[in-house]
Amino acid sequence: MSTVTTVGAPSVSSPTKRPTAARRRRGRRRLWSWLRGVTIAVVCLLVALPIIWMIAAAFKTNVQVTDPSVGLVFSPTLENFRNAFADGAILGSMLNSLIVGVLSTVLSAILAVPAAWAVGRFSMGRTGSLVLVARIVPAISLLVPWYYLFAQIGLVGSYTVLVLSHMFVAVPLILWIMIGFFEGLPIELEEAARTDGLSAFGSFLRIALPLAAPGTAAAAVLAFIGSWNNFMFALILADENTLTMPVTLFNFISYASTDWGGLMAAATLMTVPVILAAIFGQRYLVAGLTAGATKG
Amino acid sequence: MPSPTVAETPTATPGPPAQRATTRSGRTALTFEQANRRLKWALLTPSLGFVALMIIFPLLFTLNLSLTDAFGAVNANNAYIGLQNFIDALTDTRRFWPAVWRTVYFTVGAVLLQTVLGLALAMLMRKAFRGMEIVRTILMVPLLATPVAIGILWLLILDPTNGIANHLLGFVGIPPQEFLGSVSQSLPTLMLIDVWQWTPMMTILLLAGLSTLPEEPEEAALMDGANAWQRFRYIILPMLRTTLLTALVLRGVDALKTFDIIYATKGPGGGSGFEAETLNVYAYGLTFDYQEYGLASAVLVLFTIFIVAIVVLLRRRTGRTSA
Known part of the structure; x- marks a missing residue:
């Protein structure tokens, strides 16, 4: 904001133009909005470029990946993705991530x-505090007891234990x-439904739930x-058959650190659903x- | 508005609407109320029960372990050694205290930068502009992306010999940096990655806060000749206080517990010289690499107390206690 005032100053002192106050203000505003646009564009580039770089690298050969002078213009190859899909570990753990994600989300x-x-x-305002407690506690302090407990009933390494642990977050x-969302819905509709004979739960199912979709x-x-x-969670609680994608990706760093293209292809596959969601x-x-x- | 203060006594006012409704519909209203209470608990118990089950036993388990000499196995005949683990941790100047300072340094540095940059960006994006949707979409990507993937992506960019970062720095005459490969630059680099990933979150939170502010105070200040900085400092910032502190709490808690990115880029122990070992990484290593369950539990108890203390401190500053 200070830039605007300093840049505006010379035009005030300029004797030839003698702009009116209104025109000066308009000019300043135009400059300000131009500066604003440029700044926002630069920020967007800073945010997006690393992601774009990752996706680009996924389409590069390993020679191109490790040569920084190869920028964003190159002839793309699908080799990395072909390798990734040929590797059963990646496909398998993607499927695991999908299974655990869908199950834990639906159940939650x-x-x-x-x-x-x-x-x-x-209105039971204190519930929010419990939610906060679940967010505050370091997950590691829960992992050892969970491991111990679930090992007793033979669940460690199963989808069940992964789903349960992810549900603890979800x-x-x-x-x-959803508390905030339901609070924002007008209560009148539900009250009207209830005077028309719907039970309280009925008014939730038929009125509130569709509105909250x-x-x-x-x-x-x-x-x-x-x-x-x-x-x-998967790092500790999964076994080799239930490993989820982030752990597989992590294992890749340690024993395949030279295969940047493969790593980037796997990382890109992980990021695609997220970009689509965004x-x-x-x-x-x-x-x-x-x-x-x-x-x- | 002139009000008839004399007539405004409790007896003079008509009964509250709720009361009238009860008298009109009589018995049914009462059973409604009872049914509602039962329904309320029927709907709430599964969620609360689940979270409580998953958290209460483990916390007691960890608390119990922290008082034992558990090593190698959690269910062996562990002897109770009182507060020895806590004494060991708190007198350990080689791993524990450096990890505490790294955690504080990382969190304060990253969250402060994010807040300042996030607030500046939110102020820039406050008034609607063309392309707002696209900008918001771009901002969403880092904060939704998988931290392990983010870690790998920055490993590539910041690779000391083959990375694009050093290549670009070369254009402006800055010598190649070691980044994550060096002891001194690891933590600041991780901080900057965290800033890259989470500044957009701050912006989105603060934009939501800004959109709820009333316009009148700012307009009044404008009339009184307040300049842009004054309006920001004395009108917007105080009104934004609640959102700002909530954002600080949410982000601060997550930053204190940062694990994925540090572990993915620096590996166990936060690097060979423990240069990026925060409390969470330290506790993880003690637990799963060294099986020092007793000591690890003590560290985790201390860590939890530390986080809770910070949250309580920050929330008290909001002047409200409800969640």
């Missing part, structure tokens, strides 16, 4: 969406987002991405991400 939503409605409608997340979708997508990205669900996801942040 079934648990948490009705609960969020109950909190939103019958349930509070969906609760947190966008919020639920956003919460579910964020929960799925959380599960998709989760590294630490493109198609941007508005709802923003609402989900900022839920509860402005209420204090």
